[in-house]
Amino acid sequence: xxxxxxxxxxxxxxxxxxxxxxxxxxxxxxxxxxxxxxxxxxxxxxxxxxxxxxxxxxxxxxxxxxxxxxxxxxxxxxxxxxxxxxxxxxxxxxxxxxxxxxxxxxxxxxxxxxxxxxxxxxxxxxxxxxxxxxxxxxxxxxxxxxxxxxxxxxxxxxxxxxxxxxxxxxxxxxxxxxxxxxxxxxxxxxxxxxxxxxxxxxxxxxxxxxxxxxxxxxxxxxxxxxxxxxxxxxxxxxxxxxxxxxxxxxxxxxxxxxxxxxxxxxxxxxxxxxxxxxxxxxxxxxxxxxxxxxxxxxxxxxxxxxxxxxxxxxxxxxxxxxxxxxxxxxxxxxxxxxxxxxxxxxxxxxxxxxxxxxxxxxxxxxxxxxxxxxxxxxxxxxxxxxxxxxxxxxxxxxxxxxxxxxxxxxxxxxxxxxxxxxxxxxxxxxxxxxxxxxxxxxxxxxxxxxxxxxxxxxxx
Amino acid sequence: xxxxxxxxxxxxxxxxxxxxxxxxxxxxxxxxxxxxxxxxxxxxxxxxxxxxxxxxxxxxxxxxxxxxxxxxxxxxxxxxxxxxxxxxxxxxxxxxxxxxxxxxxxxxxxxxxxxxxxxxxxxxxxxxxxxxxxxxxxxxxxxxxxxxxxxxxxxxxxxxxxxxxxxxxxxxxxxxxxxxxxxxxxxxxxxxxxxxxxxxxxxxxxxxxxxxxxxxxxxxxxxxxxxxxxxxxxxxxxxxxxxxxxxxxxxxxxxxxxxxxxxxxxxxxxxxxxxxxxxxxxxxxxxxxxxxxxxxxxxxxxxxxxxxxxxxxxxxxxxxxxxxxxxxxxxxxxxxxxxxxxxxxxxxxxxxxxxxxxxxxxxxxxxxxxxxxxxxxxxxxxxxxxxxxxxxxxxxxxxxxxxxxxxxxxxxxxxxxxxxxxxxxxxxxxxxxxxxxxxxxxxxxxxxxxxxxxxxxxxx
Numbered sequence: 001x002x003x004x005x006x007x008x009x010x011x012x013x014x015x016x017x018x019x020x021x022x023x024x025x026x027x028x029x030x031x032x033x034x035x036x037x038x039x040x041x042x043x044x045x046x047x048x049x050x051x052x053x054x055x056x057x058x059x060x061x062x063x064x065x066x067x068x069x070x071x072x073x074x075x076x077x078x079x080x081x082x083x084x085x086x087x088x089x090x091x092x093x094x095x096x097x098x099x100x101x102x103x104x105x106x107x108x109x110x111x112x113x114x115x116x117x118x119x120x121x122x123x124x125x126x127x128x129x130x131x132x133x134x135x136x137x138x139x140x141x142x143x144x145x146x147x148x149x150x151x152x153x154x155x156x157x158x159x160x161x162x163x164x165x166x167x168x169x170x171x172x173x174x175x176x177x178x179x180x181x182x183x184x185x186x187x188x189x190x191x192x193x194x195x196x197x198x199x200x201x202x203x204x205x206x207x208x209x210x211x212x213x214x215x216x217x218x219x220x221x222x223x224x225x226x227x228x229x230x231x232x233x234x235x236x237x238x239x240x241x242x243x244x245x246x247x248x249x250x251x252x253x254x255x256x257x258x259x260x261x262x263x264x265x266x267x268x269x270x271x272x273x274x275x276x277x278x279x280x281x282x283x284x285x286x287x288x289x290x291x292x293x294x295x296x297x298x299x300x301x302x303x304x305x306x307x308x309x310x311x312x313x314x315x316x317x318x319x320x321x322x323x324x325x326x327x328x329x330x331x332x333x334x335x336x337x338x339x340x341x342x343x344x345x346x347x348x349x350x351x352x353x354x355x356x357x358x359x360x361x362x363x364x365x366x367x368x369x370x371x372x373x374x375x376x377x378x379x380x381x382x383x384x385x386x387x388x389x390x391x392x393x394x395x396x397x398x399x400x401x402x403x404x405x406x407x408x409x410x411x412x413x414x415x416x417x418x419x420x421x422x423x424x425x426x427x428x429x430x431x432x433x434x435x436x437x438x439x440x441x442x443x444x445x446x447x448x449x450x451x452x453x454x455x456x457x458x459x460x
Numbered sequence: 461x462x463x464x465x466x467x468x469x470x471x472x473x474x475x476x477x478x479x480x481x482x483x484x485x486x487x488x489x490x491x492x493x494x495x496x497x498x499x500x501x502x503x504x505x506x507x508x509x510x511x512x513x514x515x516x517x518x519x520x521x522x523x524x525x526x527x528x529x530x531x532x533x534x535x536x537x538x539x540x541x542x543x544x545x546x547x548x549x550x551x552x553x554x555x556x557x558x559x560x561x562x563x564x565x566x567x568x569x570x571x572x573x574x575x576x577x578x579x580x581x582x583x584x585x586x587x588x589x590x591x592x593x594x595x596x597x598x599x600x601x602x603x604x605x606x607x608x609x610x611x612x613x614x615x616x617x618x619x620x621x622x623x624x625x626x627x628x629x630x631x632x633x634x635x636x637x638x639x640x641x642x643x644x645x646x647x648x649x650x651x652x653x654x655x656x657x658x659x660x661x662x663x664x665x666x667x668x669x670x671x672x673x674x675x676x677x678x679x680x681x682x683x684x685x686x687x688x689x690x691x692x693x694x695x696x697x698x699x700x701x702x703x704x705x706x707x708x709x710x711x712x713x714x715x716x717x718x719x720x721x722x723x724x725x726x727x728x729x730x731x732x733x734x735x736x737x738x739x740x741x742x743x744x745x746x747x748x749x750x751x752x753x754x755x756x757x758x759x760x761x762x763x764x765x766x767x768x769x770x771x772x773x774x775x776x777x778x779x780x781x782x783x784x785x786x787x788x789x790x791x792x793x794x795x796x797x798x799x800x801x802x803x804x805x806x807x808x809x810x811x812x813x814x815x816x817x818x819x820x821x822x823x824x825x826x827x828x829x830x831x832x833x834x835x836x837x838x839x840x841x842x843x844x845x846x847x848x849x850x851x852x853x854x855x856x857x858x859x860x861x862x863x864x865x866x867x868x869x870x871x872x873x874x875x876x877x878x879x880x881x882x883x884x885x886x887x888x889x890x891x892x893x894x895x896x897x898x899x900x901x902x903x904x905x906x907x908x909x910x911x912x913x914x915x916x917x918x919x920x
């Protein structure tokens with residue numbers, strides 16, 4: 001591996017990112033056991049199917065923090081309807097006796113957890129080409145095959161993929177799920193392969209903007225993809241199904257985070273960008289619980305699809321931040337978390353937990369005479385000043401409804417139009433400085449990357 | 461006078477606005493005395509000149525609060541240069557023995573103060589037509605004649621002029637001097653005459669906007685006037701010299717104040733708009749000295765032209781308000797005052813005398829990569845949060861340099877680029893709540909109109 005052209009920081013980082021021999025041995029044993037079980041089970045039932053490992057384990061792009069497998073049971077000649085109605089039942093029968101958990105999703109799968117290892121076992125129809133079939137998972141075996149082929153041709157890229165995945169994790173942009181809105185493992189692999197390496201990819205990424213089309217191998221039809229994904233800030237044709245955007249999950253925010261972090265890293269490479277990292281880097285800042293307010297939600301969330309729940313929490317947090325802003329509180333950032341079962345938390349970091357009772361208000365121009373008179377009448381009725389600025393626009397003071405963020409949050413959360421997630425029974429506000437705020441500050445801290453420290457060190 | 465068509469509120473207001481008989485008798489006696497003195501003096505010196513009363517006394521548009529005269533000594537065949545070099549000396553000789561005060565201005569004049577009466581005695585060349593001569597004052601006799609002729613034709617308009625002048629005073633928009641930037645007495649007369657009455661004028665005024673051209677008699681050449689006065693928000697051709705804009709002094713702010721007040725008055729007429737007013741109306745609100753900061757200036761201001769001094773004070777106040785705003789303090793309004801001799805005061809009303817130590821800051825978009833990295837590096841260096849918003853823009857917190865308005869004001873006033881008026885020796889900050897702030901709050905209160913109360917009463 002030393003023959004691959006790579007910088008000192010990347011080599012140092014890889015020591016921590018590459019999977020260890022124990023990890024590989026355990027996963028292999030786990031996979032063999034599952035494969036044997038599944039094969040015996042389908043044989044017994046006369047079902048013609050193939051058991052195959054997928055994902056980073058199968059592709060050889062595993063990182064040291066991933067003790068997980070993806071196992072696919074690919075059923076010959078199965079219809080999507082059959083998979084949907086029988087799939088989960090079949091998996092549960094085949095894996096009986098193992099610690100198994102099923103959860104609703106677009107396609108049936110079960111999770112097996114054993115001795116710190118975890119396997120997602122997916123059942124899907126075996127299809128002749130990607131895009132046939134209906135749910136999307138039947139594309140996975142083709143992805144596995146494509147990535148393996150590419151890495152066989154250029155073995156250096158396996159470590160480059162590992163670096164990029166660890167980089168994405170380190171900057172908080174790894175994962176296509178709604179909770180993250182970032183880059184999937186597959187997208188990470190595709191991008192590294194498309195650009196021929198980690199550094200080459202980062203250099204390209206610094207030029208990406210919302211609306212970028214990334215297709216260095218010329219696989220896709222740009223116009224068709226743009227028409228099909230008008231809202232995607234980034235379009236990357238899927239190598240096995242180029243009508244599809246492999247970056248459809250990427251949000252503008254995560255794209256922006258990659259662009260900025262890539263530029264910063266190229267300016268000064270540093271292991272703080274990677275997770276796992278060879279050295280323990282802390283978050284670049286710790287929020288002060290005296291400036292953090294929390295909304296704790298209690299309810300029944302286990303029945304909700306994960307993506308929907310996280311999506312609702314994100315919308316709620318954004319709605320609360322907007323409402324606080326309108327009430328005159330300055331929101332620095334927010335984070336949400338949930339155990340996906342009974343509890344969720346919205347953590348909001350403010351510039352200040354309390355604000356003055358009066359606030360500047362920008363009024364209408366005097367030439368909007370009716371609105372101007374209403375504006376003046378309100379001020380006169382409350383004994384508050386207004387003035388006419390040099391350009392003829394009114395301005396004045398208005399009382400803030402709340403001077404404490406916790407009171408404002410209480411009011412917002414109790415509004416009938418508050419977009420609380422379905423199943424919420426209770427919403428509790430934890431004011432800045434309280435134990436609940438300490439927990440919320442810890443949540444924010446846990447979502448805070450380390451890499452800006454490298455920039456600060458450079459500046460110092 | 462009862463025969464003139466007018467509303468009840470206007471009739472009530474006029475009781476207080478019309479000059480009283482004693483006032484008229486005293487001014488008449490004062491004028492006769494000055495006229496006799498001046499005529500004897502020029503006769504003695506063999507100067508051919510005419511003594512004439514001008515202004516509202518001469519035009520019959522005097523209001524009850526004006527115990528002042530304008531007297532012109534119009535010298536036959538005098539050049540502008542002769543007036544400039546000899547004028548003031550001649551006036552001082554002619555008025556010897558009277559309490560006289562001379563002050564530098566564009567044209568020579570002296571002020572005589574006697575038993576509460578005041579006369580500005582102006583010396584100017586007698587010219588054959590307005591616009592001949594160089595300083596502008598030689599237009600005054602033509603204005604006096606034009607207004608008298610118009611009012612003779614329609615005697616009701618004299619009281620309408622009085623109403624409009626008192627209205628302008630009540631809303632703080634009366635006066636063409638820099639200190640006010642409003643409507644001169646002549647402009648008030650011209651506008652009432654042009655529109656045929658007070659109410660008709662107010663109705664028109666509600667439609668005015670920056671850029672309005674007001675010439676119902678079609679006296680002016682609109683294109684030429686617009687070219688000559690590109691920055692005037694309001695153009696009103698001077699009836700005796702229509703190439704000139706009689707509204708050249710009006711600022712956008714005062715125009716806006718008239719537009720809004722006219723609309724409010726027409727919605728509900730009320731004597732609070734007038735000054736003098738038949739009833740004692742207080743200001744519509746009283747500023748709290750706990751929210752008012754003051755900058756007191758001590759120096760030698762007697763040698764400065766008034767307009768220049770007031771202009772500089774206004775610029776200073778606006779600069780201070782802008783600086784406070786950049787430092788995170790919300791300025792509701794400000795007012796300036798000076799005795800035009802040794803002292804000036806800038807009064808600033810704030811939303812709050814103190815603000816939190818941190819402030820929201822809007823950063824660059826992530827796509828401005830270099831600026832974005834600098835923004836992040838600063839936050840990381842200070843242990844402050846940043847985040848990337850949904851649109852890819854950075855935002856974060858930044859420390860405020862000052863949390864008390866008085867400290868911020870102290871820093872601003874001591875900056876070498878602070879535009880303090882010429883002659884300032886000392887600048888003292890009076891923090892909110894201090895005795896100096898009480899004085900400043902009183903200044904703001906004295907500049908606060910009453911009329912918004914009428915709107916509030918209507919709403920209640």
